[in-house]
Amino acid sequence: MSKNIVIIGAGFAGMWSALSAARLAFLHNSTDITVTVIAPQAALCIRPRLYESNPAALASPLLPLFAATGVTFVAGSVSHIDSDAHQVTYSDENGLENTLSFDKLILASGSRLNRDAVAGAEAFAFDIDQAEAAAHFDRHLHSLATQPQSAARNTFVVCGGGLTGIELATELPARARAVLGAEAEIRVMVVERASAPGGQFSHEMQQTIAEASRELGVEWRLNSSVEEVRADGVLLTNGEFIASHSVVLTAGVSASPLAAQINGERDARGRLHVDDNLKVIGQDDIYATGDVARAVCDDEGRFALMTCQHAIPLGKFAGNNAAAALLGVTPLPYRQPGYVTCVDLGEWGAVFTETWEQKVKAVRSEAKAIKISITHDLIVAPAAERETAFRQADPLAPFV
Numbered sequence: 208m209s210k211n212i213v214i215i216g217a218g219f220a221g222m223w224s225a226l227s228a229a230r231l232a233f234l235h236n237s238t239d240i241t242v243t244v245i246a247p248q249a250a251l252c253i254r255p256r257l258y259e260s261n262p263a264a265l266a267s268p269l270l271p272l273f274a275a276t277g278v279t280f281v282a283g284s285v286s287h288i289d290s291d292a293h294q295v296t297y298s299d300e301n302g303l304e305n306t307l308s309f310d311k312l313i314l315a316s317g318s319r320l321n322r323d324a325v326a327g328a329e330a331f332a333f334d335i336d337q338a339e340a341a342a343h344f345d346r347h348l349h350s351l352a353t354q355p356q357s358a359a360r361n362t363f364v365v366c367g368g369g370l371t372g373i374e375l376a377t378e379l380p381a382r383a384r385a386v387l388g389a390e391a392e393i394r395v396m397v398v399e400r401a402s403a404p405g406g407q408f409s410h411e412m413q414q415t416i417a418e419a420s421r422e423l424g425v426e427w428r429l430n431s432s433v434e435e436v437r438a439d440g441v442l443l444t445n446g447e448f449i450a451s452h453s454v455v456l457t458a459g460v461s462a463s464p465l466a467a468q469i470n471g472e473r474d475a476r477g478r479l480h481v482d483d484n485l486k487v488i489g490q491d492d493i494y495a496t497g498d499v500a501r502a503v504c505d506d507e508g509r510f511a512l513m514t515c516q517h518a519i520p521l522g523k524f525a526g527n528n529a530a531a532a533l534l535g536v537t538p539l540p541y542r543q544p545g546y547v548t549c550v551d552l553g554e555w556g557a558v559f560t561e562t563w564e565q566k567v568k569a570v571r572s573e574a575k576a577i578k579i580s581i582t583h584d585l586i587v588a589p590a591a592e593r594e595t596a597f598r599q600a601d602p603l604a605p606f607v
């Protein structure tokens with residue numbers, strides 16, 4: 208009888224889980240393993256590029272790839288996971304409730320910004336966490352050209368100076384000038400709790416981020432937090448009010464709420480603890496991968512981060528290991544000791560680092576070329592061709 212691997216999510220981890228599971232079944236000439244991906248859309252959203260202009264164009268279709276590799280796609284949004292009954296409930300495209308049964312489940316539903324963590328954010332802040340939100344902000348940015356000139360119209364406040372906040376803030380001067388004119392007096396401000404720009408990164412990186420910010424005119428409000436986002440701006444905890452029509456929230460990401468439906472230990476960001484094979488600890492048939500997994504990634508005991516860099520290999524290992532369990536072959540323990548960082552810094556360029564100590568290896572245009580090769584080539588979906596897709600889906604194929 209056919210065995211079903213069901214994968215929730217068609218992001219980096221979900222897509223690669225599906226390809227990797229299908230690959231292993233194919234290599235073992237197995238015709239009785241069905242691999243099914245369920246997600247609202249059959250498209251890979253390149254979330255790491257959502258700070259750019261025209262984010263609506265950043266999704267690549269997955270149906271041809273799934274057809275070429277024998278993966279079934281179901282359009283739907285999962286609302287309930289029943290671990291005991293081995294069943295997921297989802298709403299289909301017409302809003303109708305349906306169920307899918309699984310022998311092995313891979314949870315790859317990613318992460319999302321906690322908009323309700325900051326007062327007023329739900330009503331008044333923009334964000335760029337998901338494709339629709341980034342497109343909404345892009346439309347707002349373009350609509351500013353029709354508003355009368357004012358300081359609030361020309362001021363952009365980015366709440367949170369992590370990776371996403373830095374990339375958006377350093378890109379915004381050019382994006383805003385493209386809409387409001389080269390002579391417009393644009394102000395971009397980053398509100399950040401840390402005491403230095405890029406405070407979560409290495410000292411070397413911080414210096415680079417500070418230099419780029421200075422050159423681009425990006426201002427930092429350090430040691431600062433947001434008290435409340437309002438219709439006309441943002442109030443900081445120190446009492447300062449910044450008038451702005453464009454407050455963008457970038458801090459505070461948690462694992463998909465579906466993770467909380469699975470019985471298992473979770474970390475502070477809601478990620479499920481998994482073993483070396485990416486199986487949820489305490490569950491026999493459920494794997495977690497990508498942003499929903501808290502996985503050890505090297506022999507030093509470091510944990511994978513909520514990054515695309517980790518989600519891609521995590522997906523390949525999870526899919527391989529779910530299929531291996533059904534085929535009765537030895538799973539591959541997940542390991543990813545290498546780590547790089549590449550942060551876009553707008554018109555200044557970018558910064559590229561290697562190792563967990565984040566040693567700066569390239570800056571400005573040299574690093575920008577690396578960034579573009581990562582976001583335009585390395586992380587995109589493979590060609591819709593079985594041999595190529597399966598070669599790249601091998602968990603042991605070189606990545607980063």
Ligand SMILES: Cc1cc2nc3c(=O)[nH]c(=O)nc-3n(C[C@H](O)[C@H](O)[C@H](O)COP(=O)(O)OP(=O)(O)OC[C@H]3O[C@@H](n4cnc5c(N)ncnc54)[C@H](O)[C@@H]3O)c2cc1C
Pocket residue numbers: 215216217218219220221245246247248253254255256257258283284285286315316317318335336337370371463465496497498499513514515516517518549
């Ligand atoms: C602006 C921005 C910049 C970033 N920059 C970088 C960077 O430079 N480098 C880097 O490595 N990482 C970066 N990241 C992080 C990276 O994008 C994520 O870590 C990565 O997307 C995680 O992959 P994933 O497959 O786990 O989740 P996702 O890519 O989020 O995919 C989740 C999938 O699950 C689906 N889904 C969610 N809920 C349900 C449900 N209920 N039912 C069915 N399907 C569901 C979604 O539709 C989607 O298909 C950035 C993220 C953002 C937002």
